[in-house]
Amino acid sequence: MEIEPAEEVKEPPRIHRLDESVVNRIAAGEVIQRPVSAVKELVENSLDASSTSISVLVKDGGLKLIQVSDDGHGIRYEDLPILCERHTTSKLSKYEDLQSIKSMGFRGEALASMTYVGHVTVTTITRGQLHGYRVSYRDGVMENEPKACAAVKGTQILIENLFYNMVARRKTLQNSADDYTKIVDLLSRFAIHHIDVSFSCRKHGATRADVHSVATPSRLNAIRSVYGLSVAQNLIKIEASDNDPSSSVFEMDGFISNSNYVAKKTTMVLFINDRLVECTALKRALEVVYVATLPKASKPFIYMSITLPPEHVDVNVHPTKREVSLLNQEVIVEKIQSVVESVLRNSNESRTFQEQTVEATPSVPSVTNNDLHLSPSPPGSKSQRVPVNKIVRTDSSDPAGRMHAYLYKNPQKYLGRDSSLTTVRSSVRQRRNLKETADLTSIQELINDIDRKCHSGLLDIVRQSTYIGMADDVFALLQHNTHLYLANVVNLSKELMYQQVLRRFAHFNAIQLSEPAPLQELIMLALKEEDSDLESNENDDLKKKIAEMNTQLLNQKSEMLEEYFCIFIDSDGNLSRLPILLDQYTPDMDRVPEFVLCLGNDVEWEEEKNCFQSLAAALGNFYAMHPPMLPNPSGKGLEFYRKRKHGKHTQDGGNSCHVDGTAEEDEFEHELLSEAETAWAQREWSIQHVLFPSMRLFLKPPNSMASNGTFVRVASLEKLYKIFERC
Ligand code: ADP
Ligand code: MG
Numbered sequence: 001m002e003i004e005p006a007e008e009v010k011e012p013p014r015i016h017r018l019d020e021s022v023v024n025r026i027a028a029g030e031v032i033q034r035p036v037s038a039v040k041e042l043v044e045n046s047l048d049a050s051s052t053s054i055s056v057l058v059k060d061g062g063l064k065l066i067q068v069s070d071d072g073h074g075i076r077y078e079d080l081p082i083l084c085e086r087h088t089t090s091k092l093s094k095y096e097d098l099q100s101i102k103s104m105g106f107r108g109e110a111l112a113s114m115t116y117v118g119h120v121t122v123t124t125i126t127r128g129q130l131h132g133y134r135v136s137y138r139d140g141v142m143e144n145e146p147k148a149c150a151a152v153k154g155t156q157i158l159i160e161n162l163f164y165n166m167v168a169r170r171k172t173l174q175n176s177a178d179d180y181t182k183i184v185d186l187l188s189r190f191a192i193h194h195i196d197v198s199f200s201c202r203k204h205g206a207t208r209a210d211v212h213s214v215a216t217p218s219r220l221n222a223i224r225s226v227y228g229l230s231v232a233q234n235l236i237k238i239e240a241s242d243n244d245p246s247s248s249v250f251e252m253d254g255f256i257s258n259s260n261y262v263a264k265k266t267t268m269v270l271f272i273n274d275r276l277v278e279c280t281a282l283k284r285a286l287e288v289v290y291v292a293t294l295p296k297a298s299k300p301f302i303y304m305s306i307t308l309p310p311e312h313v314d315v316n317v318h319p320t321k322r323e324v325s326l327l328n329q330e331v332i333v334e335k336i337q338s339v340v341e342s343v344l345r346n347s348n349e350s351r352t353f354q355e356q357t358v359e360a361t362p363s364v365p366s367v368t369n370n371d372l373h374l375s376p377s378p379p380g381s382k383s384q385r386v387p388v389n390k391i392v393r394t395d396s397s398d399p400a401g402r403m404h405a406y407l408y409k410n411p412q413k414y415l416g417r418d419s420s421l422t423t424v425r426s427s428v429r430q431r432r433n434l435k436e437t438a439d440l441t442s443i444q445e446l447i448n449d450i451d452r453k454c455h456s457g458l459l460d461i462v463r464q465s466t467y468i469g470m471a472d473d474v475f476a477l478l479q480h481n482t483h484l485y486l487a488n489v490v491n492l493s494k495e496l497m498y499q500q501v502l503r504r505f506a507h508f509n510a511i512q513l514s515e516p517a518p519l520q521e522l523i524m525l526a527l528k529e530e531d532s533d534l535e536s537n538e539n540d541d542l543k544k545k546i547a548e549m550n551t552q553l554l555n556q557k558s559e560m561l562e563e564y565f566c567i568f569i570d571s572d573g574n575l576s577r578l579p580i581l582l583d584q585y586t587p588d589m590d591r592v593p594e595f596v597l598c599l600g601n602d603v604e605w606e607e608e609k610n611c612f613q614s615l616a617a618a619l620g621n622f623y624a625m626h627p628p629m630l631p632n633p634s635g636k637g638l639e640f641y642r643k644r645k646h647g648k649h650t651q652d653g654g655n656s657c658h659v660d661g662t663a664e665e666d667e668f669e670h671e672l673l674s675e676a677e678t679a680w681a682q683r684e685w686s687i688q689h690v691l692f693p694s695m696r697l698f699l700k701p702p703n704s705m706a707s708n709g710t711f712v713r714v715a716s717l718e719k720l721y722k723i724f725e726r727c
Pocket of ligand 1: 041045046049070072073074075083088089090091104105106107108109110111112155
């Protein structure tokens with residue numbers, strides 16, 4: 001950018017009134033952003049006119065032609081001259097009416113806008129008339145007197161050459177092929193809500209309609225005819241309501257997809273007081289529930305209709321009325337979220353428990369045969385795989401023996417070798433599919449343990465408290481009713497992650513490492529790190545040996561690690577994938593070496609339940625929201641970044657970018673400092689936006705947290721001030 005010489009003082013630019021037609025065109029561009037917005041306005045007008053049948057015809061993605069025909073009450077002859085003027089409407093007369101408005105439209109802007117950016121022709125007939133009228137409009141006014149014409153009941157509105165006078169917009173839209181798709185999507189949404197109206201949507205020249213619905217009393221029928229059987233058969237009915245004026249008043253009903261539904265993108269069809277709207281907060285909240293509750297990584301299908309007292313909805317917050325603002329939105333979102341969560345959990349559990357349990361028998365071969373026999377997976381490597389519940393206990397004091405614990409080439413060799421094997425083995429559930437969740441008793445037991453040990457008082461605090469902020473590097477300040485609590489985010493996140501590992505067991509999405517990391521080097525790094533902490537001096541050869549052995553051990557376990565925990569180790573011994581425990585959260589990669597070492601050293605590989613528990617704990621510890629390795633620059637940690645006087649370690653050396661920095665600024669390691677600032681800011685963001693919302697949904701705080709300092713009640717306001725002083 002050119003820097004202007006300071007001396008030249010610029011005259012302030014003249015202010016003038018915009019030409020009326022410019023104003024109108026600008027405003028029109030806001031209401032009618034794309035062809036689909038025109039279709040939405042027209043269909044809403046048809047609905048407002050009490051139509052029972054609405055059909056849409058589209059040519060060239062809507063740019064060439066959009067035609068919406070309905071069988072509604074029509075438009076009076078005497079209203080035609082002002083029909084397309086701005087702010088002419090039959091739906092609202094005084095501002096207060098907005099409070100109770102039931103119609104979709106009320107601004108009297110849509111038709112007018114269309115005449116500023118396209119050519120509009122209206123054909124309409126009212127009840128009892130022998131003929132209808134046809135008239136065209138441009139820039140808000142009639143182009144000619146209405147002409148009498150033959151007409152069927154209702155109104156037909158034709159928009160031609162949309163955006164003919166907005167070159168840039170037309171160009172961008174011409175290149176995007178998806179406007180017709182958007183129109184079809186829009187009509188599909190309307191069709192499953194207004195089930196007493198028939199809808200159709202067709203491309204010009206096509207013989208078949210892409211949306212075709214007939215009026216039906218059954219919502220599910222409507223969904224089936226619009227979205228297909230694969231959607232309709234995988235839905236659960238859902239209802240919720242609240243009638244407490246001090247918190248929220250609403251009624252909700254709808255359908256949500258169950259665990260068999262599979263889709264890559266969320267479909268959320270939301271109507272609030274019969275208005276098709278978007279509510280990002282609600283959508284996100286429900287997606288979070290799906291991700292956490294259902295084993296498959298599928299996005300949901302949601303149809304939801306919410307009714308609120310009209311005075312609780314501000315419909316006038318968005319020019320296209322696409323967004324509305326609700327009174328008590330947060331409370332409503334939370335309530336709906338918890339209903340969806342419990343419905344899903346129930347459906348999920350009932351599904352899991354339908355599976356039969358095959359009791360472990362003392363005879364090893366029969367279990368093995370049973371398992372292989374019952375598995376529907378095609379013969380091949382998968383069905384040959386030895387499941388983890390058949391881990392063979394070898395001498396746990398012999399590290400070499402440990403390597404055989406999970407996978408061995410020929411299971412037959414071990415059969416009957418040790419009858420105590422069967423006592424180690426938990427009861428084996430019938431496994432229809434290797435990927436079914438919670439079909440391992442041990443995991444179910446660990447999850448039951450979490451439920452059993454849950455502290456109800458703490459659960460209430462976790463669910464109902466408000467996050468205020470971080471009090472220091474480890475403690476967050478929470479408000480619960482009239483009390484303030486300090487909560488240890490490291491302990492809490494560790495526990496949450498541990499629980500998530502068990503809940504998502506075998507159904508993780510993956511984080512792909514940008515570069516595969518060699519296990520052996522990671523372990524070496526961790527050992528060296530440990531060494532410098534302890535100031536002991538084990539020799540390098542020994543470390544190498546340990547690293548080698550641990551790598552070998554993890555290679556042996558790689559199949560189990562991948563299948564159940566999404567920890568992928570390739571054949572060259574590189575770590576390349578890690579599981580996602582919470583959406584939008586990746587662990588601090590500086591901790592990978594420590595984690596890998598911990599996998600080798602701390603996991604109890606010999607017995608199934610202990611193995612899963614210690615693995616979940618290791619992951620929990622790794623993913624926990626520890627303070628970043630770099631000291632916090634917003635506190636005393638700032639000193640760490642001050643350049644040492646004779647230090648040769650300035651990261652950016654003679655960095656010429658700082659030529660005009662002041663002397664004071666130059667005393668800091670800028671690169672490191674900004675890295676630290678980012679790391680701390682990111683952590684704080686994650687704590688507020690990922691950790692606490694997820695805890696509210698999923699964490700079952702164990703009894704131990706009541707006494708181990710995870711929660712500390714702040715006794716008085718006075719103390720609170722002290723905490724703030726520290727920040
Ligand atoms: P709004 O819907 O906000 O009132 P519009 O510009 O969309 O404003 O429409 C202006 C008026 O035209 C409406 O108030 C309605 O009286 C009339 N109108 C528009 N479309 C139709 C239709 N399909 N059937 C009957 N009347 C219509
Ligand atoms: Mg309208």
